[in-house]
Amino acid sequence: xxxxxxxxxxxxxxxxxxxxxFETQARGPEFWNLDPxxxxxxxxxxxxxxxxxxITCARWTPDGSLLLCGTTSGDVLTFLNRRLQQLxxxxxxxxxxxxxxxxxxxxxxxxxDGSLVPFSxxxxxxxxxGDYRTPGVPDELRLTPAAELMYVA
Amino acid sequence: MSEHDFxxxxxxxxxxxxxxxxxxxxxxNGGKVIAWDLSSGLIVASTKRPGFYVSTGAQRPHHxxxxxxxTQLLLSDDSIQVKKRPAPLPVRRARTHVxxxxxxxxxxxxxxxxxxxxxxxxxxxxxxxHVDTYRGCCGRRCLPPCAxxxxxxxxxxxxxxxxxxxxxxxxxxxxxxxxxxxxxRVAFSGAQRSxxxxxxxxxxxxxxxxxxxxxxxxxxxRCAFRPS
Numbered sequence: 001x002x003x004x005x006x007x008x009x010x011x012x013x014x015x016x017x018x019x020x021x022f023e024t025q026a027r028g029p030e031f032w033n034l035d036p037x038x039x040x041x042x043x044x045x046x047x048x049x050x051x052x053x054x055i056t057c058a059r060w061t062p063d064g065s066l067l068l069c070g071t072t073s074g075d076v077l078t079f080l081n082r083r084l085q086q087l088x089x090x091x092x093x094x095x096x097x098x099x100x101x102x103x104x105x106x107x108x109x110x111x112x113d114g115s116l117v118p119f120s121x122x123x124x125x126x127x128x129x130g131d132y133r134t135p136g137v138p139d140e141l142r143l144t145p146a147a148e149l150m151y152v153a
Numbered sequence: 154m155s156e157h158d159f160x161x162x163x164x165x166x167x168x169x170x171x172x173x174x175x176x177x178x179x180x181x182n183g184g185k186v187i188a189w190d191l192s193s194g195l196i197v198a199s200t201k202r203p204g205f206y207v208s209t210g211a212q213r214p215h216h217x218x219x220x221x222x223x224t225q226l227l228l229s230d231d232s233i234q235v236k237k238r239p240a241p242l243p244v245r246r247a248r249t250h251v252x253x254x255x256x257x258x259x260x261x262x263x264x265x266x267x268x269x270x271x272x273x274x275x276x277x278x279x280x281x282x283h284v285d286t287y288r289g290c291c292g293r294r295c296l297p298p299c300a301x302x303x304x305x306x307x308x309x310x311x312x313x314x315x316x317x318x319x320x321x322x323x324x325x326x327x328x329x330x331x332x333x334x335x336x337x338r339v340a341f342s343g344a345q346r347s348x349x350x351x352x353x354x355x356x357x358x359x360x361x362x363x364x365x366x367x368x369x370x371x372x373x374x375r376c377a378f379r380p381s
Contacts, residue, residue: 013167015174017186034188036172039198041186 008033016046016067018055029055029069031082047083059098059107066121068107070095076109078121090117097141110138110152156187156196172197 008014013036018029028048034041053071060067067079072094078086091111100107106118116132138152160178167174173189188197 013172013188015165015167017176032186034172034174034198036188036190036197039188041188041198041200 012036014064016058016060017043018058018069028053028084029058029067029079044082046079048077049084051077051084051087053077056095057098059100061121062101068098068121070098070109074111076107076119076121086121088119088121088123090119091115096138099141099143102143108141110134110141112137114138116152156199157185166191 013034015032015034016029017032028051029046030043031046032041032043053069053073053075055069055071055077057070058067059069065080066085069077069079070090071077074089074091074093074095076088076090076095076098077084078088090109091113092115093112095109096112097110098107099110102108102118105122106120109117109119111117114134114136116134116138118132134152141152157175157177161175162178163176165174166172171191173191175187175189177185177187185199187199189195190197
């Protein structure tokens with residue numbers, strides 16, 4: 001579950017939920033719209049077409065236009081206007097966290113094998129992997145507000 | 154938190170820190186979403202059974218809005234519509250074409266050579282060494298790798314066959330297309346099979362069907378570009 005960093009044109013909150021469905025074992029994100037004044041929820045499925053992934057984490061870009069979703073297959077899905085835009089292979093294991101952006105516009109995906117893979121949502125190719133690796137699975141991945149430091153727990 | 158009869162699966166704050174959103178586990182009637190006002194501690198909105206923790210077959214339709222306190226007032230939202238996927242067009246396959254199953258992959262155009270040499274090539278039905286030329290699907294010009302669009306774009310592999318030409322189609326997600334030309338797989342006779350190069354490994358033999366067609370089988374008007 002991840003809130004969008006901006007309100008909609010109507011002043012509503014928008015957020016996204018994703019997870020694992022017990023029947024299909026894979027379920028795309030659902031985009032929700034919350035009208036706090038009338039107490040109304042609206043949700044619509046994200047369009048993933050043929051791509052079936054179990055989403056583990058989600059993060060919006062700062063402008064709220066792009067949604068980055070880490071999956072158990074190690075790919076990062078990018079959604080633009082509720083539609084799947086790109087599938088970026090990042091880690092060899094399941095993506096546990098996605099943080100960013102760094103000052104150079106790069107996001108970092110942490111894998112279940114402890115790898116930290118930088119990637120850019122504009123390019124469907126990962127950066128050179130294997131440069132950063134933690135001894136264990138990162139339990140938490142945070143950036144400072146100015147994104148000059150990254151904390152790995 | 155008394156509204157959640159069971160555990161809370163996840164919480165999230167809004168960007169302005171005015172709202173808190175909580176989702177209960179699937180034990181709580183298939184999941185429940187509650188929005189809390191952080192200034193007053195009151196519930197702003199709630200809904201039940203959103204569908205992402207569903208253990209039963211019954212699911213709420215996609216476009217429903219539910220009032221606070223579960224008044225069962227469901228309104229349809231006209232602003233959000235989901236387009237139904239159109240039915241695929243029937244493809245008439247000629248005998249000389251390779252019969253493949255429907256399968257699509259997202260790949261990057263710069264990686265197509267490595268992809269063709271990987272195990273995905275077998276899945277795609279594209280045989281290593283058989284893909285020698287490619288061009289834009291319009292057939293009017295030759296396109297070097299990534300020249301048809303920005304290099305940052307991803308491409309959509311579709312295994313649909315082209316009935317006019319004998320090639321696979323690598324269609325762009327939006328409008329443009331790049332085409333891999335794949336020679337025909339003919340039903341080789343025994344004599345032709347004996348002419349098959351014996352340098353292939355068992356893996357390649359499992360991939361390849363028959364001998365590699367000769368280059369003369371290509372139409373002469375096709376692109377002469379040979380990727381390295």
